[in-house]
Amino acid sequence: MNATAAATPYAMIGGEPMVSAIVNRFYDLIEGDPAYAKLRAIHAADLAPVRHGLTRFLSGWMGGPRDWFERGGCVMSLHRAFPIDRELADEWSDAMGRAINDQPGLEAHLAEKMREALTHMAKGMINLSLAD
Numbered sequence: 019m020n021a022t023a024a025a026t027p028y029a030m031i032g033g034e035p036m037v038s039a040i041v042n043r044f045y046d047l048i049e050g051d052p053a054y055a056k057l058r059a060i061h062a063a064d065l066a067p068v069r070h071g072l073t074r075f076l077s078g079w080m081g082g083p084r085d086w087f088e089r090g091g092c093v094m095s096l097h098r099a100f101p102i103d104r105e106l107a108d109e110w111s112d113a114m115g116r117a118i119n120d121q122p123g124l125e126a127h128l129a130e131k132m133r134e135a136l137t138h139m140a141k142g143m144i145n146l147s148l149a150d
């Protein structure tokens with residue numbers, strides 16, 4: 019493999035340690051900050067499985083190991099089971115944005131690209147209007 023092929027976003031941000039740091043910060047915020055109470059409430063009491071799941075998903079999504087995708091799941095379909103309105107999607111994006119911002123070792127341009135793409139994905143998961 020040459021140097022260009024190896025330069026995935028996953029490698030560029032620092033691989034597994036950085037992905038884990040983002041995901042752990044994200045769920046720590048959701049557990050600890052009342053601003054995310056609505057989002058916390060739709061998660062199971064034990065956040066350990068979802069910490070693991072989101073870490074494995076983001077790793078594959080950024081060009082790292084693809085074990086999460088090899089299970090055959092679809093991240094958009096699995097969220098159809100949850101009633102997601104704009105407020106909930108905004109809570110998710112806000113917590114993720116903060117978790118990314120809280121990583122001093124993360125290069126600013128990559129951090130910005132991640133925030134943009136993940137906010138876009140969260141918006142795509144909205145399946146309920148606030149007026150319903």
Ligand code: HEM
Pocket residue numbers: 057060061062063064065068070071072075093096097100102106107110136139140141143144
């Ligand atoms: C739009 C707002 C979102 C809401 C309300 C939401 C909610 C949830 C909930 C309730 C779970 C299950 C947790 C549990 O059983 O405790 C979950 C799991 C998960 N979510 Fe989200 N989510 C959102 C956005 C996203 C986005 C944008 C991504 C991807 C970047 C994502 C990736 C995942 C993954 C990978 C899992 C674990 C699935 C597994 O490994 O089985 N979520 N989410």
